[in-house]
Amino acid sequence: MTFAGRMSKVTVSPTLKVAADAERLRRAGVDVVDLGAGEPDFATPAHVKQAAHRALDGNFTKYTPTPGVMELREAVAQRYQADYGVSFTPEEVIITAGAKQALYNSAMALFDAGDEVITHGPFWPSIGDQVKLAGAAPVIVQTHMEDGFTIKAAPIVEAITPRTKAIIVNSPCNPTGAVISETEMAAIADAATARGIWVIVDFTYEKLIYEPVAHNLIKVLFDRMRDKTVICSAASKAYAMTGWRCGWAIGPKDVIAQMNVVQGHSTSNINSITQKAAIAALTGPQDGVTAMLNEYRHRRDAVHGWLTGDSRIVCVKPSGAFYLFPYIADLLSPAGILSSGEFAEALLKEVAVAVTPGEGFDAPGYFRLSYATSMERLKEGCERIKAFVRTLESTGKLTAAR
Numbered sequence: 001m002t003f004a005g006r007m008s009k010v011t012v013s014p015t016l017k018v019a020a021d022a023e024r025l026r027r028a029g030v031d032v033v034d035l036g037a038g039e040p041d042f043a044t045p046a047h048v049k050q051a052a053h054r055a056l057d058g059n060f061t062k063y064t065p066t067p068g069v070m071e072l073r074e075a076v077a078q079r080y081q082a083d084y085g086v087s088f089t090p091e092e093v094i095i096t097a098g099a100k101q102a103l104y105n106s107a108m109a110l111f112d113a114g115d116e117v118i119t120h121g122p123f124w125p126s127i128g129d130q131v132k133l134a135g136a137a138p139v140i141v142q143t144h145m146e147d148g149f150t151i152k153a154a155p156i157v158e159a160i161t162p163r164t165k166a167i168i169v170n171s172p173c174n175p176t177g178a179v180i181s182e183t184e185m186a187a188i189a190d191a192a193t194a195r196g197i198w199v200i201v202d203f204t205y206e207k208l209i210y211e212p213v214a215h216n217l218i219k220v221l222f223d224r225m226r227d228k229t230v231i232c233s234a235a236s237k238a239y240a241m242t243g244w245r246c247g248w249a250i251g252p253k254d255v256i257a258q259m260n261v262v263q264g265h266s267t268s269n270i271n272s273i274t275q276k277a278a279i280a281a282l283t284g285p286q287d288g289v290t291a292m293l294n295e296y297r298h299r300r301d302a303v304h305g306w307l308t309g310d311s312r313i314v315c316v317k318p319s320g321a322f323y324l325f326p327y328i329a330d331l332l333s334p335a336g337i338l339s340s341g342e343f344a345e346a347l348l349k350e351v352a353v354a355v356t357p358g359e360g361f362d363a364p365g366y367f368r369l370s371y372a373t374s375m376e377r378l379k380e381g382c383e384r385i386k387a388f389v390r391t392l393e394s395t396g397k398l399t400a401a402r
């Protein structure tokens with residue numbers, strides 16, 4: 001069978017593959033500690049679920065306008081006004097099936113064959129693959145563990161060529177947890193403005209920032225280049241609503257209208273009941289968001305301490321999102337485990353801990369561990385990881401400590 005040429009350029013999401021492997025083991029009765037999941041372990045807040053019940057009972061179950069009901073687009077605008085002091089109209093918002101579709105719509109609306117799109121690595125795989133599906137080429141500017149994976153403007157600006165159509169910034173970043181500073185964002189915006197380049201921000205983890213740093217990226221961009229800014233975000237992580245599928249893109253009216261065309265010919269509106277739930281999430285009390293953030297911070301600190309208690313595991317303490325990204329390349333051995341992919345496979349097979357290998361994020365030598373699971377499971381997972389490292393080291397399958 002001959003598939004479209006574009007299919008040869010993309011791969012199945014590695015994060016989904018780990019979940020499938022872990023699920024297979026679980027079904028076979030194994031007690032898997034799943035640190036692969038990229039989603040909150042918390043339940044969706046009660047008032048959000050109640051809004052969904054009301055929508056269902058009220059038969060709010062038909063098609064809605066493709067870009068979402070007006071009340072929800074307004075709710076997004078009000079939330080950003082309250083949180084970031086920026087104003088935009090509902091026509092500058094489209095409601096999408098998660099941040100993923102917001103980013104996908106942006107790619108379809110803006111990128112052509114021959115375009116280059118710069119982003120920073122290690123990166124969430126769909127960013128690169130969506131660029132490829134649009135026929136364009138991702139250009140990856142690496143960030144480095146040595147300086148906490150800081151996203152810097154200078155190397156991104158240096159990567160600009162006459163073909164550059166857009167720069168995609170993911171902050172807080174999956175998998176590194178890095179949070180871009182407003183100064184670096186402003187420098188990127190100034191360079192982009194000078195060259196007529198779009199800036200797209202994947203703001204999916206906007207509510208998950210652990211230190212009190214200024215992160216008003218939307219204001220920084222609106223002040224400088226509002227006509228070429230797209231912000232993509234979602235209810236998924238902030239409100240523990242990954243399965244509901246609600247995200248949004250905020251951008252100039254004409255781009256939002258183009259995204260509406262893409263969405264109108266592909267998925268149409270998102271689930272009607274979800275829309276009512278998302279209105280409740282965005283307009284209702286926000287203290288649940290803070291409570292989850294505090295719990296994630298607590299877990300981050302604990303897991304970071306447990307893992308780095310073994311000096312062979314090197315790991316930056318992340319500023320945002322809910323992942324740790326330990327470096328294990330120095331542990332790999334020609335006599336046994338050769339790559340972080342093999343490390344993750346063996347970890348699952350030997351001690352039933354699921355993590356995501358760095359290869360999936362264009363970062364061999366690392367693995368990603370999600371701390372969006374209970375403290376008890378995190379402790380168990382860390383103990384198993386450390387025991388695994390000790391055992392392999394003693395059998396020569398991993399390099400001994402230096």
Ligand SMILES: Cc1ncc(COP(=O)(O)O)c(C=O)c1O
Pocket residue numbers: 038097098099100101124170173174202204233234235236237242246247
């Ligand atoms: C960086 C990043 N962007 C976007 C998404 C997609 O989020 P959603 O579930 O809202 O589509 C994810 C999900 O894990 C992510 O990690």
